[in-house]
Amino acid sequence: MVQSTSNWSCGVASVMDIFGGKWKLNILWRISQHEGLGFNQLKREVEGITNIMLTRAIKTLVAENLIIRKELKVTPPRTEYYLTASAKSLLPIMAALNEWGKDNL
Amino acid sequence: MVQSTSNWSCGVASVMDIFGGKWKLNILWRISQHEGLGFNQLKREVEGITNIMLTRAIKTLVAENLIIRKELKVTPPRTEYYLTASAKSLLPIMAALNEWGKDNL
DNA sequence: CTGTATCCCCCCGGATACTG
DNA sequence: CAGTATCCGGGGGGATACAG
Numbered sequence: 001m002v003q004s005t006s007n008w009s010c011g012v013a014s015v016m017d018i019f020g021g022k023w024k025l026n027i028l029w030r031i032s033q034h035e036g037l038g039f040n041q042l043k044r045e046v047e048g049i050t051n052i053m054l055t056r057a058i059k060t061l062v063a064e065n066l067i068i069r070k071e072l073k074v075t076p077p078r079t080e081y082y083l084t085a086s087a088k089s090l091l092p093i094m095a096a097l098n099e100w101g102k103d104n105l
Numbered sequence: 106m107v108q109s110t111s112n113w114s115c116g117v118a119s120v121m122d123i124f125g126g127k128w129k130l131n132i133l134w135r136i137s138q139h140e141g142l143g144f145n146q147l148k149r150e151v152e153g154i155t156n157i158m159l160t161r162a163i164k165t166l167v168a169e170n171l172i173i174r175k176e177l178k179v180t181p182p183r184t185e186y187y188l189t190a191s192a193k194s195l196l197p198i199m200a201a202l203n204e205w206g207k208d209n210l
Numbered sequence: 211c212t213g214t215a216t217c218c219c220c221c222c223g224g225a226t227a228c229t230g
Numbered sequence: 231c232a233g234t235a236t237c238c239g240g241g242g243g244g245a246t247a248c249a250g
Contacts, residue, residue, distance in 0.1 A: 009134045011206030012199055018210075020125040022223070029114040039232050050224060055233060065209075076231045077230085086209045093201045094117055100198055101116030104170075104191045105123075127243070144212050155244060160213060181211045182250085214249070222241090229234070 018064060023049055023057045025094070028087055031067060036080040066090075123169060128154055128162045130199070133192055136172060141185040171195075 019025045023046060030045040031037055037045065043054055058081070061067040066087040072078040124130045128151060135150040136142055142150065148159055163186070166172045171192040177183045 009131045009203075011203035011210070012130055012134075013206075014210045015202050015206040016124060016130060019121060025117060025121060026114045029117075050226095051233065052225085052235090053223065056223090071232095077233090079232065089209070090205055093198065093205055096198045096201065097120050098114075098116035100195055101118075101120040104194070105116070105119045155246095156213065157215090157245085158243065161243090163213095176212095182213090184212065212250085215247085217246090218244085220241105220243090222239105224238085224240105226237090227235085230232090 018066075021057065021060075023053055024061055024066075027054070027057055027061065028066060028083065028090075029094070031081050031083050032088070032091055035082050038078055038080060042081060123171075126162065126165075128158055129166055129171075132159070132162055132166065133171060133188065133195075134199070136186050136188055137193070137196055140187050143183055143185060147186060 026046050026049075027042065030042060034041075034045070039054070043049060043051070046054065049057075058067065058069065062069050065084055068082040068084055070080045070082065072080065131151050132147065135147060139146075139150075144159070148154060148156070151159065154162075163172065163174065167174050170189055173187040173189055175185045175187065177185065
């Protein structure tokens with residue numbers, strides 16, 4: 001339990017690389033609140049985001065194994081987004097961060 | 106304890122605004138490991154950082170009430186840096202983030 | 211030792227228009 | 231509905247030189 005690692009910041013730095021962007025964290029949060037959201041639903045939830053930014057964020061989140069993209073073969077086309085287990089395990093930590101932010105900012 | 110807030114991400118977004126930069130988190134960590142570091146000591150600890158980037162990061166961290174800058178009136182001049190209580194309360198969360206990063210990236 | 215002053219580049223974030 | 235293509239501006243990040 002003693003944090004012996006001298007390079008403590010490396011893991012956090014990786015996390016920051018992933019969530020340093022403007023939208024990805026918010027997107028994860030929205031999906032966690034309502035799994036199976038579609039593209040435009042997600043766009044409405046994440047206020048202010050544009051098509052291109054949402055597309056980019058989704059792509060990287062999928063590549064990082066944080067969300068799952070499920071394409072339904074229907075007309076009109078529909079795609080649903082879900083969190084991976086990795087992303088879900090991150091949520092409690094984010095809740096803690098949220099508390100800290102509210103108390104200290 | 107139930108996370109009732111619908112705008113959960115707002116607090117986290119503020120945190121990310123603060124730590125989205127490349128250096129600030131690493132600087133906090135170094136100071137936490139060795140309170141009272143001087144400018145050049147800190148520069149050596151935070152590998153790769155330049156004078157100007159360190160200066161900028163320190164300024165914003167002070168402004169955000171995350172570190173304390175203590176200027177000693179001696180020759181040659183010396184300045185020491187310490188964490189505020191706010192910053193210290195953040196460390197356990199960062200440790201959790203670190204664990205997550207190592208397990209999931 | 212502890213910083214500041216310039217100058218510069220790259221890339222994130224975005225507006226707009228278009229496509230299957 | 232679910233994206234892609236193109237173009238662009240601003241700012242974060244940095245190299246270098248200078249200062250108290």
